[in-house]
Amino acid sequence: MINPPYYASDNRYENGMEYERCGRSGLLLPRISLGLWHNFGDVNTLDNSRKMLHFAFDNGITCFDLANNYGPSYGSAEETFGRVMKSSFMPYRDEMVITTKAGHDMWPGPYGNWGSRKYLFASLHQSLSRMNLEYVDIFYSHRFDPETPMEETLQALVDIVRQGKALYVGISQWPYEASQFAYDYLKEHDTPCLIYQGRYNMIDRDKEREGIVRQAAENGVGFTAFSPLEQGILTDRYLNGIPEGSRASVGKFLKPEMITPRLVGKLKELNSIAGKRGQTLAEMALAWLLKDNSVTSVIVGSSSVNQLKDSLGALRNTAFSREELDDIDRIILS
Numbered sequence: 420m421i422n423p424p425y426y427a428s429d430n431r432y433e434n435g436m437e438y439e440r441c442g443r444s445g446l447l448l449p450r451i452s453l454g455l456w457h458n459f460g461d462v463n464t465l466d467n468s469r470k471m472l473h474f475a476f477d478n479g480i481t482c483f484d485l486a487n488n489y490g491p492s493y494g495s496a497e498e499t500f501g502r503v504m505k506s507s508f509m510p511y512r513d514e515m516v517i518t519t520k521a522g523h524d525m526w527p528g529p530y531g532n533w534g535s536r537k538y539l540f541a542s543l544h545q546s547l548s549r550m551n552l553e554y555v556d557i558f559y560s561h562r563f564d565p566e567t568p569m570e571e572t573l574q575a576l577v578d579i580v581r582q583g584k585a586l587y588v589g590i591s592q593w594p595y596e597a598s599q600f601a602y603d604y605l606k607e608h609d610t611p612c613l614i615y616q617g618r619y620n621m622i623d624r625d626k627e628r629e630g631i632v633r634q635a636a637e638n639g640v641g642f643t644a645f646s647p648l649e650q651g652i653l654t655d656r657y658l659n660g661i662p663e664g665s666r667a668s669v670g671k672f673l674k675p676e677m678i679t680p681r682l683v684g685k686l687k688e689l690n691s692i693a694g695k696r697g698q699t700l701a702e703m704a705l706a707w708l709l710k711d712n713s714v715t716s717v718i719v720g721s722s723s724v725n726q727l728k729d730s731l732g733a734l735r736n737t738a739f740s741r742e743e744l745d746d747i748d749r750i751i752l753s
């Protein structure tokens with residue numbers, strides 16, 4: 420059977436999505452973005468990937484977060500996105516913020532990893548071709564490279580923007596001192612850093628502790644939180660064991676031994692706070708990140724349309740009482 424043509428929902432900007440200015444820039448980002456790290460590779464069914472992408476855009480998610488090596492196999496999430504771009508998203512390209520990154524292991528040999536100019540340019544060219552795009556909206560250095568001079572990585576980002584291959588640039592998981600160097604360098608070269616992408620959620624607060632969230636704001640840089648649901652831990656997914664097909668059951672990035680009885684006990688307590696707020700645990704975990712504007716957007720992952728629907732519900736209530744915040748901290752930090 421041939422798939423029917425895709426027409427985006429006429430209500431896509433009236434379904435409750437909110438948009439937040441990204442740092443000191445002209446770009447507004449949806450408070451919830453969709454990440455394609457898992458569940459969009461060539462090991463997954465195209466039909467499910469397509470349904471999630473359509474559902475996201477129909478509900479105001481305008482930002483799609485990719486990287487060269489998302490899959491598996493490497494590159495295949497970009498290929499999936501490229502197929503959907505060609506078959507249904509192309510008329511809506513200008514309504515989207517599409518990102519990609521380079522910095523992690525991608526291809527063999529000395530030019531397929533880290534932060535050299537050689538790697539960043541080659542990787543971006545490949546990403547554009549896989550995604551059927553002329554440019555990406557945001558290109559990230561995926562990680563700090565302690566061996567390549569920072570000036571080389573950052574100048575590559577500047578030149579990528581000057582060549583029109585990306586509209587904005589960002590950094591991901593760079594440490595504090597290096598981030599400050601990057602913000603200063605990029606600003607001095609007329610390509611201000613748009614955004615910092617870091618791991619941040621109710622359980623993992625390293626970016627807050629290290630001052631990186633505050634540093635981004637002080638430099639007029641947006642902050643986007645990845646793994647906002649701690650890879651699914653901060654949802655009802657593991658409240659009653661490890662379901663087949665879940666990320667923890669596969670055990671590559673989320674190991675089954677991480678789902679300890681102690682953790683599940685805490686999750687049940689958090690779930691009961693969420694219930695009193697009229698939310699699911701996933702909704703509360705995302706709302707917690709969105710409670711103020713220190714986080715511009717959260718990048719959720721999803722393996723089904725229903726999960727995405729659940730995550731979108733977070734925007735209905737992002738206000739917390741002092742007591743709720745204290746209770747959450749007591750449970751998590753004890």
Ligand SMILES: NC(=O)c1ccc[n+]([C@@H]2O[C@H](COP(=O)([O-])OP(=O)(O)OC[C@H]3O[C@@H](n4cnc5c(N)ncnc54)[C@H](OP(=O)(O)O)[C@@H]3O)[C@@H](O)[C@H]2O)c1
Pocket residue numbers: 453454455456457458484485561591592616617644645646647648649650651652654655656664665666667701718719720721722723725726727729730
């Ligand atoms: N810059 C970086 O270095 C970096 C690193 C990692 C991720 N990221 C970005 O961040 C994105 C999100 O990361 P992530 O996938 O770890 O995020 P996440 O939102 O913390 O976890 C997503 C997983 O949680 C489960 N889930 C989601 N919604 C659920 C719901 N409502 N109920 C129950 N379970 C639910 C699903 O697990 P199941 O698959 O088990 O169903 C889903 O795959 C990535 O796609 C990527 O774009 C960036």
